[in-house]
Amino acid sequence: MLRSFYFIFFLAFSINLAHANDGDTYTPIFFTQAEVLNNHITRIPFKLVDHLIVVEAELLNKKGNFIVDTGSETMILNKVHFSDFYNYQRKTQETSGVIQSIDNSYERSVKEFALESLKLRDKDSDVIDMSHIEKSKKIKLLGVIGYSILKDYEVFIDLHLNQITLTKVDRFGNKLNNNVYLEKIVDSLTFNLKNHTIVINGTINNQNVTFGIDSAAEFNQINRKINKKALKYFIPKRRLSLSGVSNKKIEVLAGKLHRVKLSETVYFGPMLTVLTNLNKMNKAFGTQLDGILGYEFFAQKRTIINYQKEKLYFINYPINTQWSK
Template sequence: MNKTKLFLFFLLAVFQFSMAQNNKELKEWANQGQTKETDFFAEIPFHYVDHYIILDIEQNDKTYQFMFDTGAEASVIDPAVLEEFETISEGNADVFGPVINNGKVNYVSIKNIVIGGIHFENTGAIGMDMGFSEKVFAEKLDGIIGSSLIKKAVWQIDYKNKLLRVANNIDKFEIDENTEKINMHLKESGWGTENVALTIEDEEFQFAFDTGNGRRKFVANPEDLKKVLRNHKKSRLELNLKDQPTDYRFIANTVKIGDMILENQVIDAENEVGTSKLIGNRFLEDYLVTVDFKNHHLFLKKNRSTPNDEIAQFELIFKPNYQSKKLEVYKAEKDFNKKHKIEKGAVVQSINEKDLSGLTKEALLNFWQNEWLSLQKQNSLDLVLSQNGKKVNLKIHKIDINS
């Protein structure tokens, strides 16, 4: 296989291959493979970590952690772990992206990988250092189970019970009258991620079905959503940092997917996603999700009642960086930032006199998963930030945005 360029965008856990070169070879490589078993059904427990699906995969009496990601066009395995599998080298590619080290990766075919007792044979994958995943998940992931493997079977995602079910045929699952059947569409390339039609108010889009998006329910680039954004000029949240492009959050009056019409849904318009438009786990987790890739059908059955979305958040948005062991400022409300000029890289030193400097990775994880949930219920917070070597004292307040 000749050299091909690959773009990996992991911030929302989705990666896409450039279609510029050798699409025929990429299609053959991504679509190859099958299951050893012809008649099967299995249940696989998963960990649900910050709205991401993480699987334990056994290989050579060792346990490895892989993300289950329908938005990844192929599986990814860290080179250290790849050595545990029998593979066939298919060539190499150049890889680049905002959160990884640019360089070359290997295309391979994995002769056998076992998930839930099912043998997936000769599926395409790339070998790439997964070190960048530690920043998001606190622990380095060993790989990603992507579309090149997932499409060899029918899957059901039971978020409520944290179970994946996998079968050879859609008939192994009970699809009743309370289940919504939605058509999916494969891209012109003939492989990779599948899209569903999503109508936001009166404008229709194609959004990727992406279980690797744990950050947002629905997210797309502001340029793609500019018409809808104009309709919400007085009812949207504008977010940026100094010298950074502006992102937006708003509540769409209606979102239609299949025959379902959902009211008051939060939509995120973020520059970081590039040209991607993604449906993620924060939407899907309200449903029992069954996916029949062979026939391009997505089935959704409501598993819990949910209130209409609201936007009630602080003037600053944070996220933990488990590599640096710091709580970072991710975004700021535009008018607040115009006044205080918060820059990318600003670090939270304390919240309400709770010292967050010098934390271990485990302490940061515990703060984010426990204490932060309680702090979010308050209407204001007292902060000390560190920016350009200087400490800044701030009070932030909660903002409420109505549809």
């Protein structure tokens, strides 16, 4: 088999954060390219860095990039750019990553996270060294935006227009403004929220499997220990060296995964997938998953996430565009 090296960034944290009771002053984050439609709806353009969804933002007079990651429980800051933060409070327990536990992690409370006119107060963050990600992706990376920021919104991740639409919802998941989407929602799925992880049931070759949804997984992952009838439709192509947020490397088998269905009407074409052992990932997620659906999922499905209702909604791509991505 061909042997090549890819940096594949997976963020999937299970973090128990304590509030840092400090005397921080006003520390807003500004999304410099956001379009505020009204008090409840904000659109943020993003760029794809390889297969990562990246938005531009400014924090404490530092302008750079944040990765949008539904697999991360909290906001994570890069201590390369926030050295004053990371010395504040060392974590007493490890932060779990996809490849292995991450040490040398610190906690910090950000008093105010400002998304243009939308403000979220008292958000905890983890602070870790992401210099290896910056080097690999050739971007100035300030941090990661995760579940703790996204959960109060209906989140439309649109890889057709390369934009994220955040719509404020109430505690029942009802949008505070219903005039959001110009296009028709054509399908939906119910998911279970396990801690901060979106968990859905599906099948591969009619074999039952459980998936997690992670917008920062550059390739899908499938557990090498799943049913052999399902693995029959994983077609290997080559071996890859895989790096996670902890900068540790493992070798995996990469190929195409076929016959994935999440319902009678929600199914997928072949998806780039890596075959690996998910034991440590399941520990990180705090659940038992047979696989992770990431970029390849969003590339085929324009997806709306409603955390409060535990629902995914789908809007069709224009004809033929999804297969060109």
